[in-house]
Amino acid sequence: MRISTAWGQHTTLSAMLNQQARLNYTQQQLASGIKNITPSDDPVVAKKVLDLNQGIERTEQYMRNVSVVESRNTLEETVLDSAQELYYRAQEITIAARNAPLSDADLQSFKKDIDMIIDNLASLANTRGPNGEYIFSGDLSKTEPVVYNPVTQPYDYEGGINQRKIAIDVTNQVADGELASNVFFGIDSVSEAVIATDDGKRSIFDTLKALSSALSGKYEVPKATLTGDAFLKYGADYSAGAVSLI
Numbered sequence: 001m002r003i004s005t006a007w008g009q010h011t012t013l014s015a016m017l018n019q020q021a022r023l024n025y026t027q028q029q030l031a032s033g034i035k036n037i038t039p040s041d042d043p044v045v046a047k048k049v050l051d052l053n054q055g056i057e058r059t060e061q062y063m064r065n066v067s068v069v070e071s072r073n074t075l076e077e078t079v080l081d082s083a084q085e086l087y088y089r090a091q092e093i094t095i096a097a098r099n100a101p102l103s104d105a106d107l108q109s110f111k112k113d114i115d116m117i118i119d120n121l122a123s124l125a126n127t128r129g130p131n132g133e134y135i136f137s138g139d140l141s142k143t144e145p146v147v148y149n150p151v152t153q154p155y156d157y158e159g160g161i162n163q164r165k166i167a168i169d170v171t172n173q174v175a176d177g178e179l180a181s182n183v184f185f186g187i188d189s190v191s192e193a194v195i196a197t198d199d200g201k202r203s204i205f206d207t208l209k210a211l212s213s214a215l216s217g218k219y220e221v222p223k224a225t226l227t228g229d230a231f232l233k234y235g236a237d238y239s240a241g242a243v244s245l246i
Helices: 004-032 041-098 106-124 178-186 204-215
Strands: 144-149 154-156 165-167 174-177
Touching: 041 144, 041 165, 041 178, 041 204, 106 144, 106 178, 106 204, 154 178, 165 178
Parallel strands: none
Antiparallel strands: 144 154, 165 174
16 A cells, blocks of 8 residues: 555644644533533433532522512411401401490590591501512412402402412422401301301401491491390390391
8 A cells, every 4th residue: 555645644644633632621620610511421420410500499499488478478467466456456457346435536536546447457467578579469470469449348368279389399388478368358257247158267357347337427237136034134035036127
């Protein structure tokens, strides 16, 4: 076989270029501190690195989720504490209105306080988090949960029916807020004085609205029926059957 001068030059040049490529690759390894720069250098190791990076990303996302849940639940606790203070104030007004001789001016002053409490409770129920989402609206976090109906005049719940839950690890999820329907509406009631659902539930807004009407003198006593013998000692004899009081 004859070996030409051109072939010898080509072989020498190829060897030099290969050495230069290997040198460049080694310099890249030294500069980056990474042994396998491309996945093709070691596919098995590259797969392990990819899985590890994905695991790190999931963990970081879980940590962000935990931070979000803590922030929203802390805000919720603050709002509920404020709502509880309003409840206590309404209770104080109710006791004062029942037990003290009050002038018409006193009653009107109490009525204004109750109306303000209603408005403040509605505002608290519609509290937004730092991201602008309603914290008491569940899985419809962009929908205002408590809305005033100008026709029927009660406050209605318009939020979601499910609590929103956020994953904090692979197997566990936690709720990041209570539903306004459970906090401000799900109150047991047997009274006909307030608007109640078929299962006997009512809202705090309807209760306070009835109190406001009573303080203004516009409250209509609901129909009631006496049964049993609890009031016999007061002279109410209904042993023959139920007695209607209205």
